[in-house]
Amino acid sequence: MKEIIRLENISRDFVMGEETVHALRNVSFTIHEGEFVTIMGTSGSGKSTLLNTLGCLDTPTGGEYYLDGVSVRTMGKNDRATLRNQKIGFVFQSYNLLAKTTAVENVELPLMYNSAYSASARKQKATKALIEVGLGDRLNHKSNQMSGGQMQRVAIARALVNDPAMILADEATGNLDTRTSYEILVLFQRLHAEGRTIIFVTHNPEIANYCSRNILLRDGRVVSDTMNNNIKSAAEVLAALPKNDD
Amino acid sequence: MNLTNLIRIALKALSNNKMRGFLTMLGIIIGVASVITMLAIGEGSKGSIQSSISEMGSNLIMIQPGGDDERRGPGGVSRSAASMETLKMADYESLLNESKYLAAVTPSVNSSGQLIYGANNTSSTVYGVSPDYLTINSRAVDDGMMFSEQEISSAAKVCIIGTTVAEKLFTNGEDPVGKVVRFNKIPFQIIGVLKSKGYNSMGMDQDDLVLAPFTTIQKRVLAITHLQGMNASAIDESYTQQAIAEITEILRRNHKLKASDSDDFEIMSMDEILSTMDSVMSMLTLLLGSVAGISLIVGGIGIMNIMYVSVTERTKEIGLRMSIGAKGRDILAQFLIEAIMISITGGIIGVIIGAILAYLAGMLVGFSATIQPWTVGLAFSVCTFTGVFFGWYPAKKAAQLDPIEAIRYE
Ligand SMILES: Nc1ncnc2c1ncn2[C@@H]1O[C@H](COP(=O)(O)OP(=O)(O)O)[C@@H](O)[C@H]1O
Numbered sequence A: 001m002k003e004i005i006r007l008e009n010i011s012r013d014f015v016m017g018e019e020t021v022h023a024l025r026n027v028s029f030t031i032h033e034g035e036f037v038t039i040m041g042t043s044g045s046g047k048s049t050l051l052n053t054l055g056c057l058d059t060p061t062g063g064e065y066y067l068d069g070v071s072v073r074t075m076g077k078n079d080r081a082t083l084r085n086q087k088i089g090f091v092f093q094s095y096n097l098l099a100k101t102t103a104v105e106n107v108e109l110p111l112m113y114n115s116a117y118s119a120s121a122r123k124q125k126a127t128k129a130l131i132e133v134g135l136g137d138r139l140n141h142k143s144n145q146m147s148g149g150q151m152q153r154v155a156i157a158r159a160l161v162n163d164p165a166m167i168l169a170d171e172a173t174g175n176l177d178t179r180t181s182y183e184i185l186v187l188f189q190r191l192h193a194e195g196r197t198i199i200f201v202t203h204n205p206e207i208a209n210y211c212s213r214n215i216l217l218r219d220g221r222v223v224s225d226t227m228n229n230n231i232k233s234a235a236e237v238l239a240a241l242p243k244n245d246d
Numbered sequence B: 001m002n003l004t005n006l007i008r009i010a011l012k013a014l015s016n017n018k019m020r021g022f023l024t025m026l027g028i029i030i031g032v033a034s035v036i037t038m039l040a041i042g043e044g045s046k047g048s049i050q051s052s053i054s055e056m057g058s059n060l061i062m063i064q065p066g067g068d069d070e071r072r073g074p075g076g077v078s079r080s081a082a083s084m085e086t087l088k089m090a091d092y093e094s095l096l097n098e099s100k101y102l103a104a105v106t107p108s109v110n111s112s113g114q115l116i117y118g119a120n121n122t123s124s125t126v127y128g129v130s131p132d133y134l135t136i137n138s139r140a141v142d143d144g145m146m147f148s149e150q151e152i153s154s155a156a157k158v159c160i161i162g163t164t165v166a167e168k169l170f171t172n173g174e175d176p177v178g179k180v181v182r183f184n185k186i187p188f189q190i191i192g193v194l195k196s197k198g199y200n201s202m203g204m205d206q207d208d209l210v211l212a213p214f215t216t217i218q219k220r221v222l223a224i225t226h227l228q229g230m231n232a233s234a235i236d237e238s239y240t241q242q243a244i245a246e247i248t249e250i251l252r253r254n255h256k257l258k259a260s261d262s263d264d265f266e267i268m269s270m271d272e273i274l275s276t277m278d279s280v281m282s283m284l285t286l287l288l289g290s291v292a293g294i295s296l297i298v299g300g301i302g303i304m305n306i307m308y309v310s311v312t313e314r315t316k317e318i319g320l321r322m323s324i325g326a327k328g329r330d331i332l333a334q335f336l337i338e339a340i341m342i343s344i345t346g347g348i349i350g351v352i353i354g355a356i357l358a359y360l361a362g363m364l365v366g367f368s369a370t371i372q373p374w375t376v377g378l379a380f381s382v383c384t385f386t387g388v389f390f391g392w393y394p395a396k397k398a399a400q401l402d403p404i405e406a407i408r409y410e
């Protein structure tokens, strides 16, 4: 399988006055195409900092990061923006949809920043992504007319729309109830099955069961990195859960 | 990101907050509307003053006593009585007999006061002139006749009245010619009525006047021997400069002025008055325009204020956009275009409202307010500039946000 991410001794220090916070210390690992990785750890262990680094939002203070074989550390701001636009799909805990904006318009957004897409191509791709996440019947619903689970699906569609090399999710189920969380997990598992690379940050250890690999952070260090050969099916768990009342 | 997309995003953001967008626009609307109205009124009144001056006869030359500033008393305000009495009968006669470039010349001695006929009275101005007055001012006697040279030399108590004076004094429709009116207790016999000329473009009634032999006004009304002024017209407009030179030469000789002495009289041609008037009006227009321009700046500050609020409010959105690939310059352009759209839309509405206001003001005052294309062009460039200038700092602030912090912002 193709190597998508290679981290070599990545460190990230935040200097705050006299103190220096070592959010990441000598983190090294590689992630290959088609992996579904969870990054776990307690609050403050450096998960978000790692994800921001992987997502080219943050630059490490030391070490090398190769995304699709390209060194990110030496890149300028604009090049990193282009990289985010074309190689990365973000899913956030709080969805971050644009207010008063329809699902299609929200999903189109990454393509707006890519001049290769015409208006009709944008619409077509956005519609396709929404159908893929199961919102084919909600194309023109506005963000404030949707439930949390639906909003997160729109956000996932937005992350998929540019055919990224990887999807980065930070606590993507953190705001959702158990049942909806499993629905989203089912969706991620399906995307994984379709061959997509997913990196899922969570502090919920249970989620590791549904992924192919689990990286555990503590105080900015990788303390364990294990493959999961016995991936549980989120769909089965979902079927066993009591149905919502609505 | 291309422009169409940026405009689409800006439109979307504006339509999400219509009321706020409109209120922000209001500053620009008021600013642009007042600039357009003020400039149109300025231009309009300039035009009407110009046309009323040229109605007076474009080859009119006015000769007045008193010289330039040196002749004024200390403080430069009051002129000595003597310097106001430099024009004499002899000067008039010299001009009449010697000039080659003057077609007509008349002395001018005026007096305002009550005219009484029976129980009726009206206040008007009596102009003491010679018959040349009619040529110089393009007037004609409709009914009766102009006074003669003979009546001038005898200082006859005769007069010609304008139609407005006639209407005020002769309310029963009797024929004014032959009647006697009193002015300053002196009886004047009416020998003619001037052909009506109506109002000039400044709204002045050109028929509210009385003409009498200048000798009569000098001796019997004002008891003076000098002339208050003289009016003349050149044989042709193109000879105005020669005529002025000639008058100057004759008057200087008559007044026995040495080469080092400055003129003790002033000659103004319509041309000069027009250009003086023009520059005064331009100054006024500029003044009105800049006062209005200040309100445009205030409107611009309104945009800046709202854009700052908007950037702060949408910090999370900016973070999101950056995380999905927006570059700093995309964010900058987005907010800049939003600011420009507010100011240009405001500008368009402002121009329309300004045009309506200028039209209404013109109707009210009685002249046509002229909206010149350049004022509209100016308004638009100022609006675009305002949008860019006042939108720049908030947009720059947005573009420089750190994406990680922006997206965490609550
Ligand atoms: N911008 C920052 N400035 C200073 N310290 C930071 C910043 N971001 C994160 N940190 C610190 O880095 C450590 C890791 O934080 P984070 O990656 O957010 O942890 P997690 O997501 O696992 O809760 C924490 O101690 C946090 O306080």
Ligand SMILES: [Mg+2]
Pocket: A047, A048
């Ligand atoms: Mg975190």
